[in-house]
Amino acid sequence: MASVRIREAKEGDCGNILRLIRVKAAGRKPVSQRGSVKKVGAQHLGPDGGWGGSEGWAPQAVAPGCAHTQALFLSLSVTTPMSAALRADGFGENPFYHCLVAEILPVPGEPHGPCVVGYGLYYFIYSTWTGRNVYLEDIYVKPEYRGQGIGSKIIKKVAEVALDKGCSQFRLAVLDWNKRAMDLYKALGAQDLTEAEGWHSFRFEREAMRELAGK
Amino acid sequence: MASVRIREAKEGDCGNILRLIRVKAAGRKPVSQRGSVKKVGAQHLGPDGGWGGSEGWAPQAVAPGCAHTQALFLSLSVTTPMSAALRADGFGENPFYHCLVAEILPVPGEPHGPCVVGYGLYYFIYSTWTGRNVYLEDIYVKPEYRGQGIGSKIIKKVAEVALDKGCSQFRLAVLDWNKRAMDLYKALGAQDLTEAEGWHSFRFEREAMRELAGK
Numbered sequence: 516m517a518s519v520r521i522r523e524a525k526e527g528d529c530g531n532i533l534r535l536i537r538v539k540a541a542g543r544k545p546v547s548q549r550g551s552v553k554k555v556g557a558q559h560l561g562p563d564g565g566w567g568g569s570e571g572w573a574p575q576a577v578a579p580g581c582a583h584t585q586a587l588f589l590s591l592s593v594t595t596p597m598s599a600a601l602r603a604d605g606f607g608e609n610p611f612y613h614c615l616v617a618e619i620l621p622v623p624g625e626p627h628g629p630c631v632v633g634y635g636l637y638y639f640i641y642s643t644w645t646g647r648n649v650y651l652e653d654i655y656v657k658p659e660y661r662g663q664g665i666g667s668k669i670i671k672k673v674a675e676v677a678l679d680k681g682c683s684q685f686r687l688a689v690l691d692w693n694k695r696a697m698d699l700y701k702a703l704g705a706q707d708l709t710e711a712e713g714w715h716s717f718r719f720e721r722e723a724m725r726e727l728a729g730k
Numbered sequence: 731m732a733s734v735r736i737r738e739a740k741e742g743d744c745g746n747i748l749r750l751i752r753v754k755a756a757g758r759k760p761v762s763q764r765g766s767v768k769k770v771g772a773q774h775l776g777p778d779g780g781w782g783g784s785e786g787w788a789p790q791a792v793a794p795g796c797a798h799t800q801a802l803f804l805s806l807s808v809t810t811p812m813s814a815a816l817r818a819d820g821f822g823e824n825p826f827y828h829c830l831v832a833e834i835l836p837v838p839g840e841p842h843g844p845c846v847v848g849y850g851l852y853y854f855i856y857s858t859w860t861g862r863n864v865y866l867e868d869i870y871v872k873p874e875y876r877g878q879g880i881g882s883k884i885i886k887k888v889a890e891v892a893l894d895k896g897c898s899q900f901r902l903a904v905l906d907w908n909k910r911a912m913d914l915y916k917a918l919g920a921q922d923l924t925e926a927e928g929w930h931s932f933r934f935e936r937e938a939m940r941e942l943a944g945k
Contacts (some may be wrong), residue, residue, distance in 0.1 A: 612855075
């Protein structure tokens with residue numbers, strides 16, 4: 516089995532991260548093909564936990580194998596405004612997010628370098644009760660690299676970073692139909708706060724924000 | 731009716747903010763007195779929306795009236811490690827949070843200055859789909875100043891700050907028994923993502939984080 520390294524992303528990783536974000540996005544079924552409205556807007560993991568399988572939300576038209584996949588990725592532009600924003604927002608003086616990347620290390624003698632196959636995007640949040648906390652916003656591992664524990668390694672690294680930073684909680688969100696991810700998080704020691712305490716997530720979109728702000 | 735101003739908190743407001751956090755905490759019923767386990771750990775608003783009433787979670791032993799309440803507050807120490815953390819985490823080079831305060835402005839001729847009666851603590855978060863967003867972690871208005879729209883003013887100001895900062899979403903979380911707050915957020919244009927899409931909030935506590943990180 517190939518050797519995997521989890522490390523903090525550098526600005527130079529933005530191209531790879533953006534390619535993975537796009538592959539993940541391309542693997543999302545159109546709303547009309549989904550069984551339930553509950554699947555609309557899913558951002559966190561796939562129905563398989565984001566790294567534990569390949570059914571349903573696996574990226575389309577991406578063949579297994581790092582080199583081949585990278586060649587496919589090259590057809591996607593990474594010089595868009597989204598790429599510029601990703602760089603500016605994550606690697607400026609006051610970063611809006613932090614990111615871990617999972618990379619497959621080459622076997623000695625192989626001509627190519629490490630290959631980024633997954634990411635975990637997180638940021639620091641704050642509670643008036645517990646102070647500094649960390650939030651894992653998004654985690655993804657390419658389907659052909661799942662089943663190797665890479666997703667769990669990313670989660671463990673987030674916990675490590677959080678403890679080093681003095682955080683007392685590590686939060687995330689999952690869609691209720693994603694039983695595999697929910698079971699995994701529970702097995703890893705997380706509590707489902709929506710189930711246990713009744714927390715509901717609310718969101719104002721831009722139009723509602725404009726109404727609120729009178730803009 | 732007294733004039734209210736919503737403004738960004740300064741470091742010098744930390745004492746007042748901490749006093750309000752403590753008054754809010756003191757108003758929480760012990761777990762055993764609550765009707766349901768779902769009320770445990772409630773951080774967001776009270777059962778009344780945090781500013782819209784006084785039943786149940788109203789701070790105890792706090793008499794109406796700004797000056798009198800401030801006198802009571804003075805008996806609470808604000809030089810604890812928590813106070814130091816609140817200052818360091820919110821007003822350092824890379825702040826973990828931002829805060830709005832609501833203050834009642836004195837009528838011309840009154841001898842005392844403005845009086846802080848509420849706060850809204852927020853921070854910036856990040857989505858791989860929508861980029862910069864804002865999260866309102868905690869909002870509170872002292873019971874005797876509710877019913878004047880101060881909470882809504884704080885929410886509107888958060889939306890304004892978010893738009894100015896290029897955010898496309900404004901998120902928050904509410905407990906499901908807090909119907910008044912949920913109805914208000916919906917009336918203001920927010921969508922309940924847990925209801926509509928099935929999002930569940932998960933949390934690892936410190937011990938689970940240590941297990942994960944092997945520390």
